[in-house]
Amino acid sequence: MVEPGRSEQKSLGKDIRMNNSLSSPIQKKSLIVDDEAMIRLSLKKLFEKEGFIVQTASSGASALRILENETPDIVVMDVRLPDASGIDLLKTIKGVNPEILVIMITGHADIKSSVEAMKTGAYDFLEKPLDFADIGNTLRSLKEKKSLESEGTGDFIYASDKMKEVVRIADSLAAKSDVTILVLGESGTGKNLLCRRIHQVSSRRDKPFVEIGCSNIPDHLLESELFGYKKGAFTDAKEAKKGLFELAHGGTVMLDEIGDMPYQMQSKILTLIEEKRFRRIGGLDYIYADVRILAATNRDLPELVHDKKFRLDLYYRLNVAAIEIPPLRDRKNEIPLLLQYYFEKSGEKYGLKQKGLSAGAMKYLQEYEWPGNIRELRNVVERVVILSKGEKITEQEIKPCLFPAKRQEAAPDERGLDTRKGTSLKAMEETLIKAAFDLTHGNQRETARLLDISRDTLRYRLKKLGLTRKRQEKKEHE
Numbered sequence: 011m012v013e014p015g016r017s018e019q020k021s022l023g024k025d026i027r028m029n030n031s032l033s034s035p036i037q038k039k040s041l042i043v044d045d046e047a048m049i050r051l052s053l054k055k056l057f058e059k060e061g062f063i064v065q066t067a068s069s070g071a072s073a074l075r076i077l078e079n080e081t082p083d084i085v086v087m088d089v090r091l092p093d094a095s096g097i098d099l100l101k102t103i104k105g106v107n108p109e110i111l112v113i114m115i116t117g118h119a120d121i122k123s124s125v126e127a128m129k130t131g132a133y134d135f136l137e138k139p140l141d142f143a144d145i146g147n148t149l150r151s152l153k154e155k156k157s158l159e160s161e162g163t164g165d166f167i168y169a170s171d172k173m174k175e176v177v178r179i180a181d182s183l184a185a186k187s188d189v190t191i192l193v194l195g196e197s198g199t200g201k202n203l204l205c206r207r208i209h210q211v212s213s214r215r216d217k218p219f220v221e222i223g224c225s226n227i228p229d230h231l232l233e234s235e236l237f238g239y240k241k242g243a244f245t246d247a248k249e250a251k252k253g254l255f256e257l258a259h260g261g262t263v264m265l266d267e268i269g270d271m272p273y274q275m276q277s278k279i280l281t282l283i284e285e286k287r288f289r290r291i292g293g294l295d296y297i298y299a300d301v302r303i304l305a306a307t308n309r310d311l312p313e314l315v316h317d318k319k320f321r322l323d324l325y326y327r328l329n330v331a332a333i334e335i336p337p338l339r340d341r342k343n344e345i346p347l348l349l350q351y352y353f354e355k356s357g358e359k360y361g362l363k364q365k366g367l368s369a370g371a372m373k374y375l376q377e378y379e380w381p382g383n384i385r386e387l388r389n390v391v392e393r394v395v396i397l398s399k400g401e402k403i404t405e406q407e408i409k410p411c412l413f414p415a416k417r418q419e420a421a422p423d424e425r426g427l428d429t430r431k432g433t434s435l436k437a438m439e440e441t442l443i444k445a446a447f448d449l450t451h452g453n454q455r456e457t458a459r460l461l462d463i464s465r466d467t468l469r470y471r472l473k474k475l476g477l478t479r480k481r482q483e484k485k486e487h488e
Contacts, residue, residue, distance in 0.1 A: 039080065042066045043073045043087040043099075044115060049140065053086060056142055070094030074102070081107060086136070088115045097130065104131040115140070134182045144186075166203040167351055170341035176333055180204055183331050184211035190283055192328040193306040195335035197462070198385030201306040202266060204335060209262040214302060217261030220254050225270035226464045232275060234291055243292025255288060255299045262302045268328070269309030269320065276321045279303075283327055303328075338380040338387065345376050348384060352391040362395060370405040378412065389460050393449050440475050443468075 040062045042053045050066045057064045065080065067073040070091045085103060089096040100112050111133040136145060168177060183191055184207075191208065193201045202221060209219045227235055238253030255263060265271070271279070282288050283303055287296040305328050314320035338345070349367065357364045367375070380386055393411045394403055443461070450456035458468040471477075 039063045039082040040065070040084045040086065041073065041076060041080070041082040043068075043070070043085065043091065043096075045069065045088065045092050049088075049115070052140070052142070053145070056145060060146075068092075070096075070099050073099065077103065077106070082110060084111045084113065084133075086113045086115065089117075100130055100132055132182070133178075134185050137186075166200065166207055167344065167347050168341075169344045169347055170336075172336045172341055173344070176204070176335055177207070180208050180333055181211050183333070184208040185213075187213045187302055189331055190303045190305070190328060192330075192332040193304065193335065194332060195306075195308060196337045196383055197308045198383030199335040199337055200384050201308075201335060202264065204333070205262075205264045205304045205306060208304060209264075209302075212262070212302070214261050218258045219262050219264070220258040221264045221266060222254060223266045223464075225267045228466075229272045229275075232272065233278070236275075237278070237288050237290055239291035240293045243290070247292070250290070253288075253290065255282065255301055256297060258299075258301050260300050262304060264304045264306065266306050267308070268305040269307035269311055269314055273319060273321070276324045280321065280324045280327060338383045342376055345380075345387070346372070348387055349375065349391060352388050353395065356392045356395040359392075360396060363401075365395060365398060365400075366402050368402045368404050371403050371408045374405045374408055385462060392460075396449065439471065440477065443471060443475070443477060 040057050042050050042057070042064060043066075044050050044053075045068050047068070050068070054064045054066055062084075065076055065082070067076055070093050073085075073087070087096050087099060091099070096114060100114070103110055103112055108131065112131065114132050114135040115138065116135050117138050168174065180191075183189055191205075193204055195201050205221070206219060209215060222236065224232070234251070234253070236253050236255055238251045238256055239247050241247055241250045265279070268279075278288065282299065282301075286300060287298050289296055311320055311325050311329075315322050315325050349372075353365065356362075382389075390408075390411050394407060397411070398404075398407045443457070446457045446460045449460060454465055454468060458465045461468065463471075
């Protein structure tokens with residue numbers, strides 16, 4: 011992992027982590043290590059055209075001799091060398107100088123091992139046969155990475171070593187514009203934000219980014235939303251409609267909560283990933299779709315495969331490059347940054363004066379386990395900003411805003427059920443929805459967002475609980 015220097019700076023919404031080797035507009039020295047003379051010559055010409063001073067080596071031993079006297083900014087190296095393992099040489103280089111960026115050259119069969127190499131410290135990998143336009147994109151992504159770090163990426167805030175490693179791997183994979191990436195992590199950890207970052211770093215950044223919630227669209231509508239339909243395909247198909255994949259041509263599609271995708275739909279997604287084509291509902295002709303797929307889930311996909319709820323072949327296709335985002339409880343040093351950022355955003359949103367936290371409130375929030383992760387933190391901050399009265403928010407004001415609040419000891423019956431009054435699932439659900447409505451002043455869209463459900467689901471819950479009628483009666487009474 012490339013560690014940040016001592017001059018590391020952080021600001022809200024940003025993570026400015028410029029390595030010494032990236033401090034100038036472009037890298038000045040490079041070392042190319044490959045036993046094929048034609049590859050060395052071609053890469054040398056390309057790097058020199060981009061302004062690099064280039065040295066070459068045909069073996070691991072000759073590369074090490076050069077590294078004894080020179081410190082290149084970038085090393086491009088084959089995974090398979092005649093006298094050494096490229097992975098072992100990578101470990102040696104990073105052990106001597108972790109600031110050196112190492113790009114691995116690999117055959118198609120070695121992609122998985124190259125992903126592992128990136129976890130060891132490689133910046134990127136190039137697949138044979140080499141695509142020199144792709145290499146150019148990789149070099150330009152270094153410049154884009156510098157710009158992105160200086161400008162920040164909205165709500166994507168991180169400071170822990172674990173998250174820096176996640177972002178480093180994500181940025182490396184982003185340069186491979188066709189590689190499908192599976193993003194794993196608990197609900198609320200920021201999987202969608204990481205996917206947006208991958209899109210922004212990639213060469214597809216000027217094309218559409220389309221986020222599709224696989225659990226938010228009813229099963230019978232999902233296929234038409236994704237693939238579109240021809241005129242007359244069914245009764246209400248008065249006109250032809252383009253699907254989201256067609257509209258995202260050239261860009262990136264994020265399939266959020268892919269673990270909840272209907273089983274019968276998964277084969278169509280597999281075909282799209284492998285063949286870059288699909289058919290509209292009612293259509294016979296295939297439509298080409300140049301889209302990159304990013305999939306995200308908080309579900310255990312191997313368990314779903316075992317239960318025959320997720321296709322094994324699709325799982326393998328998605329799992330070529332997987333990134334797991336750690337939960338907030340495993341990176342608590344980020345909590346003060348996140349709190350400050352969301353306090354500022356909430357204050358601006360509601361036109362309220364910026365408030366601070368008492369020492370007790372900060373300690374309580376840092377010790378809290380945050381089962382809902384960053385999404386829960388954001389919602390708690392928004393609520394406490396509205397409800398608190400003083401300039402300093404206290405621990406007593408924080409506690410009621412947490413859900414669940416500090417749990418009381420249950421009073422189980424012989425079946426292990428809590429029989430106390432007011433703790434039924436229906437009662438708890440009604441309490442939570444009412445609290446969300448109070449927080450948003452009755453705005454259904456904002457209430458659905460706070461509860462992390464669709465508006466249709468919210469309306470269904472309101473009707474089921476009889477809250478629609480109760481709210482109308484309350485309004486008439488007022």
